[in-house]
Amino acid sequence: MEILIVGGGIAGSALALALRAHDLPVRLVEARPEGSDTEGAFLTLAPNGVNALRALGHGDVPAAAGGFELSGLDFHNASGRRIARLSGEDDAARYGARAVVLRRAALRTELARRAREAGVRFDTGARLTGLAEHGDGVRAAFADGTTIDADVVIGADGIWSAVRRHTWPDAPLPTYTGIVDCGGWTKVDLPDSARQQMIFGRRGFFGYAVKDNLAYWFTNVPRATEPARSELDDLDQTRWMSTLRDLYDGDPAPVPRILAATQRAVGVWPLYDLPSPRTWCTERVCLVGDAAHAVSPSTGQGASLAIEDAVVLARCLRDEQAPAAAFTSYQRLRKGRAEKIARFGRQVGERKASSATGSLFRDLTLSLFLRMGARATAEQYGYRVDGSPSGGRRD
Template sequence: MTMVTTRPRTLIIGAGISGPVTAMFLQRAGWEVAVYEARDRVEMDEGAFLNLAPNGVNVLKLLGIDIEREADGFPASGLTFFNTSGKELGAIDSRDDEARFGARSVVLKRANLHRALHAAAAVAGVPFHFGKRLTGIEQRPDRVVATFADGTTAAGDVLIGCDGIHSRTRHLILPRAPKPVYTGIVDCGAFVTPAPPVPPTPAMRMVFGDNAFVGYLARPDGEVYWFCNVAWAKEPARGELDAISSADWKHRLSGLLAGEADPILRIVATTTGEIGKWPIYDIPSLPTWHQGRVCLIGDAAHATSPHVGQGASTALEDAAELARCLRDISTPTQAFVAFERIRKDRVEKLVARARRTGSQKAVTNPVQAWFRDRLLGLFLRFGKRSNDWIYAYRVPWNEPVTG
């Protein structure tokens, strides 16, 4: 007689950054997986760029993914900071990251990152269902049932909410949990090619402008990637930013950046493609990340503002760590408890750090700016090792979860 065993099944909600990676790790842990994404495949080709730090790159290495190659990325060798008149204030040199942390930071177009993660997951046999917007969750004693906006349903043993900062999963399992907090900043950014020549440095140039914080960097082929943080006191209403055309936004930026040193204005002026605009939120702390058969990870659990460039990397760490807990602990609820215990302190420390960094970018008081201009270089020089705990972190995938 042959014994038929069924593998436990996970419903993964969201195919952004953590969703496909959670699916790949869980598959390795012996689970059956399926990913449900609200958007269609083409809509996922949107977004600007992000910096994936060594800790995030190392998670993907565990899956055999060389993300720099697969997603057409390029390394950033550090950050150089300037004030509004173009004076260099200090620098973070990351050229030894590979030797120190086992990986270097990679700059990636978000669309390429999505494509690369989806392709790797598809090769691993992960099924994706696009156009499936989660609307409801029903928890039964023996399973969890997800309902989607198109009226279809799916059942599994557990459901993982990888559905980002405005997570529907979070709303459904923790309706009274704190909502994402708007940070008073709108981020915008785009790509320019052909671009005005920018200094040929492989470090990203970050400028504390009079009215905005700007970052830009040229790829080795000359295409320029840029972003700009703009103070925007009132939380934008739904659709408000989308209603502003790129031409109008450029006009607005030209006013804000009029006093900045070359080539910032020329970079913005020569941008011909769509300029993306994103209100920035974070979630300082949730009382818990799980309920019954459902668990949240990534931005759904602990969204961070992008000022320390860790949101994607911590979402990837979560993906591996949660799969490790579900692999080694026999009941999902206990696995979720262990996952939260292992992860919460680290990610909440990062959310708080990003919040503080964001508020320093928005310095408009001349006295504070005077001190910043004199102290930033010293702070960066002597504080270099203070980020080691962020980048050196490794998910111990090959070790069993204990305790």
């Protein structure tokens, strides 16, 4: 069986590795040119993501990609008062792993490198522009005019998935959430903080953790209108950073200090919500990662879910005779979990958007919300991909 994966991000590379571990033949095509994967700031891989990497046989990826562990979250209001705390001290005992902060490009590059090493043909600069399913296979067409024939195609091509668009032309598109995310890393003279600090500032939400004199920071800034692509491509960093400094002026230390020390943000990303597609698969095409379920970054779960998907789908393809049956099993094992986390992410996003308004109410109810959130977190972190014969646990 020829399996073609479209997209060499976290989901695609992890899936390629998982398929090779079962000796299944796989080819991967990625739109970015070779060596251009330097984008993105950093992300937090949750304990379930670390465990999914272990199940993949690559539990050492976070360390190899330069990650560092977190031991919880502290939430502060705009006056600097700590209003809630999520302990991660016992995550290692409870879930077998702690959350890890990683540079996104380092994680993607490490997974891609290992996929190649495992024998995956990994073509870069190949942008999918068309997909046609026929009786005995799928033909994928690319921007350079070439085509590839495969028995099945897996769309691991992210939130704006071309595979999804060509397979289900009427599927709903992502919608802008009214929040712009921005972040980077900045040299600062601050002690290491193994706990991530989250601040509901007066006009925006700010998070940071410090490791080896580098502050890894991000902000969620409410903005009613969706930024145009051209605005992001030609971002005036000086103006953008000056806007951020104004926005957080007067917010608790060390937020203004981190922003003052920052010359440029690593990136600016409008955040989108992907309405849950009715289905993730046909007989020969299937979606993984953000292409299937782009959960909000506020959950800190997108990358972890992508790796879980990869492990479960590869096991289903190993265990079932026909790809259609494998896809159905995979969807049954994974869709409920992803949709639940997506709903949770929308609730968290609403809390963040309330940074500018209703802050007293928010301060009073945040602890309660976090207690409810702690139950969701336990479910998210406690998941094991090898909980059932096919490799996933049903929700």
